[in-house]
Amino acid sequence: MFQLGKTIVSEDIIEKDFVCNLNACKGACCIEGEAGAPVTEEEVAILQEIYPKVKPFLRPEGIAAIEQQGTHIKTELDELETPLVDGKECAYVTFTDRGIASCGIEDAFNAGTIDFRKPISCHLYPVRVQDYSEFAAINYHRWPICDDACSLGKELKVPVYKFVKTALIRKFGENWYAELEKVASEM
Secondary structure: EEEEEEEEEEOOHHHOOOOOHHHHHHOOHOOOOOOOOOOOOHHHHHHHHHHHHHHHHOOOOHHHHHHHHOOOEEEEOOOOOOOEEEOOOOOEEEOOOOOEEEEEEHHHHHHHOOOOOOOOOHOOOOOEEEOOOOEEEEEOOHHHHHHHHHHHHHHOOOEHHHOOOOHHHHHHOOOHHHHHHHHHHHO
């Protein structure tokens, strides 16, 4: 672990390799698991505001889940997440004609309909950020459904922090990322 400003960063994000391999996993991270994607308080307001523009990009099942549960849910532990369809996939998930999961929010963003890409937790994956009162912990989340992404990352020699560069800059800024690159080059 090392410190960058008010963040404590796991060396795994520099030492481990990762490149999403959607042809292999089919976007399983949007489908598997027991919970929706974590969202922030700020993102809750954004999701509520953009939902009418995102709705045309969603599947009927997703629309039904959102209209029943809301654009987000609060868990028993007071955590904010995206709602799920029948306790399974994220309500915002869409599928390509090849059966690969996509994100209706990001589809709307890519179409130029909205200027919000997707929740930062999704954009950062496989990096997870845990906020504490004095600092944020930045860790690499290893999940067996991403084994093909690890293999592809190793083959292409792309460390996790480079794979999620845009998301890390979105979350922590250009200067923070430049400091991270310095640490990486020294390791």
